Amino acid sequence: MTTENRQRIVDAADALFYSRGIGQVGMDAVRDEAQVSLRALYKEFASKDELVVAVLDKRHGMWTSGVSGAVEAIDDPRERLLAIYDYLAEWFGESDFRGCGFINAFGELGAANPELARVVRDHKADFQRYVDALVEDAGGPAWLGPQLAVLAEGAQTTAAIAGTSDAARHARAAAVTLVDAAFARA
Amino acid sequence: MTTENRQRIVDAADALFYSRGIGQVGMDAVRDEAQVSLRALYKEFASKDELVVAVLDKRHGMWTSGVSGAVEAIDDPRERLLAIYDYLAEWFGESDFRGCGFINAFGELGAANPELARVVRDHKADFQRYVDALVEDAGGPAWLGPQLAVLAEGAQTTAAIAGTSDAARHARAAAVTLVDAAFARA
DNA sequence: GATCGTCGAGAACGCTCGTTCTCGTTGATC
DNA sequence: GATCAACGAGAACGAGCGTTCTCGACGATC
The missing domain is CATH 1.10.357.10 (Tetracycline Repressor, domain 2)
Incomplete structure (x- = not known):
C-alpha cells in the first residue's frame, strides 16, 4: 500500500508541477489529486523538496x-x-x-x-x-x-x-x- | 525622479529575479536592493506581475x-x-x-x-x-x-x-x- | 470485548509574501 | 510662518502554503 501511495502521489505531483509550475502547486493540491491524506503524503516524502526530486x-x-x-x-x-x-x-x-x-x-x-x-x-x-x-x-x-x-x-x-x-x-x-x-x- | 526610480527598480528586480528565480524574490527584497520605499515601488508598478513584465x-x-x-x-x-x-x-x-x-x-x-x-x-x-x-x-x-x-x-x-x-x-x-x-x- | 497502534479528515501553526495603511516628516507655495 | 500635498519607514492585513497536531474511527491482537 505504501508503494501504491507513493506512485499515486508522484504521478499526481508530476502532472500538477509540470502543468502549473512547481511553486504554483501546494501540497494540498497534490493531496486532492492523489486522493491521499496529508498524513500519508508526508509519510512517503519528508518534504516538498523530496517530492520534487522524486518527480x-x-x-x-x-x-x-x-x-x-x-x-x-x-x-x-x-x-x-x-x-x-x-x-x-x-x-x-x-x-x-x-x-x-x-x-x-x-x-x-x-x-x-x-x-x-x-x-x-x-x-x-x-x-x-x-x-x-x-x-x-x-x-x-x-x-x-x-x-x-x-x-x-x-x-x-x-x-x-x-x-x-x-x-x-x-x-x-x-x-x-x-x-x-x-x-x-x- | 520617477524615471530614475523606475530604472533602479527594474535593474534591481532584474538582478534578483534572474539570479534567484522570480518566485524566490519578494517585493521587500526588491525594495532593499533598489533602495526605494515600498510606496515608490508600487507607484511605478501596480503589481509584481507588472514589474516582471517590465524586467x-x-x-x-x-x-x-x-x-x-x-x-x-x-x-x-x-x-x-x-x-x-x-x-x-x-x-x-x-x-x-x-x-x-x-x-x-x-x-x-x-x-x-x-x-x-x-x-x-x-x-x-x-x-x-x-x-x-x-x-x-x-x-x-x-x-x-x-x-x-x-x-x-x-x-x-x-x-x-x-x-x-x-x-x-x-x-x-x-x-x-x-x-x-x-x-x-x- | 478491551487495548493499542494506525489512519484519514481537517484544523491549526508559523511563516512568507503581495499589497495597503498609518503616521510623522519634509519641502514647496502663498 | 501656516498649509498642504507628497514622501519614507515600517506596521498591518489578508491570503497562501509547508508542515504538524488533534481527534475520532477502524482493525488487529490477546
Missing part, C-alpha cells in the same frame, strides 16, 4: 525509456540518431506539452535548491552520454554528439514557448545535415 | 542590442550568422550566467500568467525574425533561419544547466556546418 526521478525514467524505445525501433545506426527527433515531434504534439520539466524546474528552483540542480544536471549529462554512445555505435566522430544534443535541447524550449511542434522538424532537418557532414568527412 | 522588456532590449552589436561588428554576411554564437560564448562565460531569463520565467510562470507567456513568445519570435533577416541578407535559404535559432536556444539551456560555456562552441561548430551546407546546395 524528476520518475520523469528521468520516462524520458530514458521513451527515447531508447524510439531509437531501438530503428536498425540503421545513422537513422537511430534521427529517431530522437521523431520522438520529440511526437511529444511536442501532445496537448499538455509544456517544455522539458527539468529545464523548467531548474529555471525556477535551481538557484535555491542545489540538490534539484544536481538532479537536473545528471539528467542532461545522462542524455548526452546516451547520444554520444549512439554516435559511437554509428561510427561517427565524437564531436557530433554534443551538437545533436544541443539541437534536441533547443527544440524542446522552442516548441514549448512557440506552442507548436515545428521545432522538432527544424531540429531533425539540421541533424540530417550534421550527420551527413560528419560521415562525409570521415 | 523582461528591459532584458529584451539588452539582448537585442547585444546580439545586433556583435553581428554588426562583422562585415561578411555569412560570418555575421556565426557572430551570434560568439556573443553567446561571451555571455555564458559571465560568472552570474544562469540561462535565458525568458525561458526561466516561462517555465516558472508561463502557465499561470498569460501576459508573461505572450512577452516571452514575442521575444523569441523577434529573435527568430532577426535571424531570418540575417539569413536572407546572406542569400541563404529560408529554412536555415529556424535551424540556427534552435541551435542558439539549445546552447543557452545546455550552458545554463551544465554550468560551462562549451555549448556555445558546439552550437557554433554546428552552425558552421549548417551554413556551409545551405550555401553549397544553393
Whole structure:
C-alpha cells in the first residue's frame, strides 16, 4: 500500500508541477489529486523538496525509456540518431506539452535548491552520454554528439514557448545535415 | 525622479529575479536592493506581475542590442550568422550566467500568467525574425533561419544547466556546418 | 470485548509574501 | 510662518502554503 501511495502521489505531483509550475502547486493540491491524506503524503516524502526530486526521478525514467524505445525501433545506426527527433515531434504534439520539466524546474528552483540542480544536471549529462554512445555505435566522430544534443535541447524550449511542434522538424532537418557532414568527412 | 526610480527598480528586480528565480524574490527584497520605499515601488508598478513584465522588456532590449552589436561588428554576411554564437560564448562565460531569463520565467510562470507567456513568445519570435533577416541578407535559404535559432536556444539551456560555456562552441561548430551546407546546395 | 497502534479528515501553526495603511516628516507655495 | 500635498519607514492585513497536531474511527491482537 505504501508503494501504491507513493506512485499515486508522484504521478499526481508530476502532472500538477509540470502543468502549473512547481511553486504554483501546494501540497494540498497534490493531496486532492492523489486522493491521499496529508498524513500519508508526508509519510512517503519528508518534504516538498523530496517530492520534487522524486518527480524528476520518475520523469528521468520516462524520458530514458521513451527515447531508447524510439531509437531501438530503428536498425540503421545513422537513422537511430534521427529517431530522437521523431520522438520529440511526437511529444511536442501532445496537448499538455509544456517544455522539458527539468529545464523548467531548474529555471525556477535551481538557484535555491542545489540538490534539484544536481538532479537536473545528471539528467542532461545522462542524455548526452546516451547520444554520444549512439554516435559511437554509428561510427561517427565524437564531436557530433554534443551538437545533436544541443539541437534536441533547443527544440524542446522552442516548441514549448512557440506552442507548436515545428521545432522538432527544424531540429531533425539540421541533424540530417550534421550527420551527413560528419560521415562525409570521415 | 520617477524615471530614475523606475530604472533602479527594474535593474534591481532584474538582478534578483534572474539570479534567484522570480518566485524566490519578494517585493521587500526588491525594495532593499533598489533602495526605494515600498510606496515608490508600487507607484511605478501596480503589481509584481507588472514589474516582471517590465524586467523582461528591459532584458529584451539588452539582448537585442547585444546580439545586433556583435553581428554588426562583422562585415561578411555569412560570418555575421556565426557572430551570434560568439556573443553567446561571451555571455555564458559571465560568472552570474544562469540561462535565458525568458525561458526561466516561462517555465516558472508561463502557465499561470498569460501576459508573461505572450512577452516571452514575442521575444523569441523577434529573435527568430532577426535571424531570418540575417539569413536572407546572406542569400541563404529560408529554412536555415529556424535551424540556427534552435541551435542558439539549445546552447543557452545546455550552458545554463551544465554550468560551462562549451555549448556555445558546439552550437557554433554546428552552425558552421549548417551554413556551409545551405550555401553549397544553393 | 478491551487495548493499542494506525489512519484519514481537517484544523491549526508559523511563516512568507503581495499589497495597503498609518503616521510623522519634509519641502514647496502663498 | 501656516498649509498642504507628497514622501519614507515600517506596521498591518489578508491570503497562501509547508508542515504538524488533534481527534475520532477502524482493525488487529490477546
